[in-house]
Amino acid sequence: MRFEIITHCGRRSDSACRNGFAYRYNTPTLHTRSLLADFRPSLQADSLTAVPPPQPHRPTPQDAPPAAADYGVYRILDASYNRASEGLRTIEDYARFVRNDPALSRHAKQLRHDLAAAFATLPRQHLLSARDTPGDVGTTIQTASEQIRPSAVAVATAAAARCQQALRSIEEYVKCIYPEVAPRIEAIRYQTYTLEAALQGLSQAAERLAGARLYALIEGGESNEALAQTIRTLATAGVDILQLRDKRLDDRTLYERTRAATAEVAAIDTAQRPLLIVNDRADIAAAAGADGVHVGQEELPLAAVRRIVGPDGIVGVSTHNLSQAQQAQRDGADYIGCGPTFTSRTKSFAEFPGLEFLKQVAKQLSLPAFAIGGIDATNVDQVLATGIPRVAVSAAITAAESPPQAAAELKQILSKWSLFAPRT
Ligand SMILES: Cc1ncc(COP(=O)(O)OP(=O)(O)O)c(N)n1
Ligand SMILES: Cc1ncsc1CCOP(=O)(O)O
Numbered sequence: 018m019r020f021e022i023i024t025h026c027g028r029r030s031d032s033a034c035r036n037g038f039a040y041r042y043n044t045p046t047l048h049t050r051s052l053l054a055d056f057r058p059s060l061q062a063d064s065l066t067a068v069p070p071p072q073p074h075r076p077t078p079q080d081a082p083p084a085a086a087d088y089g090v091y092r093i094l095d096a097s098y099n100r101a102s103e104g105l106r107t108i109e110d111y112a113r114f115v116r117n118d119p120a121l122s123r124h125a126k127q128l129r130h131d132l133a134a135a136f137a138t139l140p141r142q143h144l145l146s147a148r149d150t151p152g153d154v155g156t157t158i159q160t161a162s163e164q165i166r167p168s169a170v171a172v173a174t175a176a177a178a179r180c181q182q183a184l185r186s187i188e189e190y191v192k193c194i195y196p197e198v199a200p201r202i203e204a205i206r207y208q209t210y211t212l213e214a215a216l217q218g219l220s221q222a223a224e225r226l227a228g229a230r231l232y233a234l235i236e237g238g239e240s241n242e243a244l245a246q247t248i249r250t251l252a253t254a255g256v257d258i259l260q261l262r263d264k265r266l267d268d269r270t271l272y273e274r275t276r277a278a279t280a281e282v283a284a285i286d287t288a289q290r291p292l293l294i295v296n297d298r299a300d301i302a303a304a305a306g307a308d309g310v311h312v313g314q315e316e317l318p319l320a321a322v323r324r325i326v327g328p329d330g331i332v333g334v335s336t337h338n339l340s341q342a343q344q345a346q347r348d349g350a351d352y353i354g355c356g357p358t359f360t361s362r363t364k365s366f367a368e369f370p371g372l373e374f375l376k377q378v379a380k381q382l383s384l385p386a387f388a389i390g391g392i393d394a395t396n397v398d399q400v401l402a403t404g405i406p407r408v409a410v411s412a413a414i415t416a417a418e419s420p421p422q423a424a425a426e427l428k429q430i431l432s433k434w435s436l437f438a439p440r441t
């Protein structure tokens with residue numbers, strides 16, 4: 018039976034790269050045995066009964082410098098590793114410092130560590146010795162699009178694309194030298210697609226949230242169709258966020274209403290599509306595919322809610338004083354409700370933090386904040402004067418003679434104010 022070694026790079030066995038070969042079974046010749054003995058001290062030629070599972074290469078001081086034929090491959094691996102690591106760090110910074118998203122931050126950090134662990138099995142001295150930045154002809158090649166970064170999420174999205182390309186390059190070229198590393202790189206690459214989706218998902222929801230001014234709290238109505246009709250008319254009137262808040266409904270009915278609302282919202286043209294938030298119930302929001310959930314100070318803590326709705330879910334928190342508002346931001350809330358501001362027809366309260374609380378929030382917090390409690394077209398200007406350009410209302414719309422007309426009037430007033438008023 019003859020035995021032939023071919024390299025993964027397709028080269029004949031006599032110039033095979035270290036560990037870079039597959040086995041096709043013939044009778045091992047004396048020459049092949051000595052070659053194998055040199056390549057794989059731990060592998061005996063006669064033990065080859067099938068394509069052996071790739072063993073991780075353990076870098077040793079005896080590792081010969083990269084063969085001239087592999088010098089370029091080591092340069093690719095070195096440059097691509099740096100590119101992928103830098104991309105993951107860029108994504109992690111966005112998740113941590115822009116989105117305050119612990120889950121997304123943790124995922125990006127973990128992938129960076131997984132990549133480092135995979136590369137730790139390669140002889141670092143070969144990678145470094147192959148590095149030739151001054152001689153790198155690519156450093157001066159620039160494209161116009163690389164200079165355009167309109168937003169932080171655009172930076173993170175571009176980093177994700179660079180990271181995927183670099184990982185693909187590593188995955189293919191490492192097969193020439195250390196094939197056992199390729200599956201580990203492939204696994205990391207697939208996770209960067211998930212990461213990019215989270216960025217996109219998060220950014221689309223985050224951008225829609227950041228642009229939201231008018232937030233309406235609505236009940237489940239008498240039927241799914243009645244609710245769907247309400248959603249259509251309020252979305253057309255300019256409501257940016259709809260919250261399904263109905264304490265009368267049992268779980269099953271609330272779930273069915275939420276499913277119907279999710280389907281209705283999805284059918285609305287993107288430009289007019291409101292975010293759909295469920296009051297209190299993270300489980301129903303997640304199960305029914307809503308955009309997120311709103312919880313009060315007495316409901317599940319944000320960390321638990323985040324585990325249920327995931328990194329893409331929008332989580333809003335009710336706050337009644339500055340300390341609660343600051344804590345909600347630290348916990349990673351995507352927005353906060355601040356109130357009650359005025360006496361409400363929908364819910365009774367013993368205390369009213371009022372306009373003063375709104376002024377504090379406007380000065381000291383950066384995440385979207387919606388004033389709530391007894392707000393309507395007659396007093397919304399007082400809210401806007403505090404520096405809070407966003408409101409959440411219930412009765413002002415749902416109890417109005419014409420809910421869509423009331424919504425449109427409120428939206429018109431709100432639209433005159435900048436969403437990013439300078440802090441005075
Ligand atoms: C946008 C918004 N802000 C505040 C609330 C109040 O939530 P919570 O304190 O949990 O009270 P209930 O709505 O559950 O009675 C909200 N729902 N939405
Ligand atoms: C649920 C809730 N939390 C604070 S105020 C409020 C009710 C908001 O309804 P309205 O706008 O009719 O006062």
Ligand SMILES: [Mg+2]
Binds near residue numbers: 313316
């Ligand atoms: Mg609640």
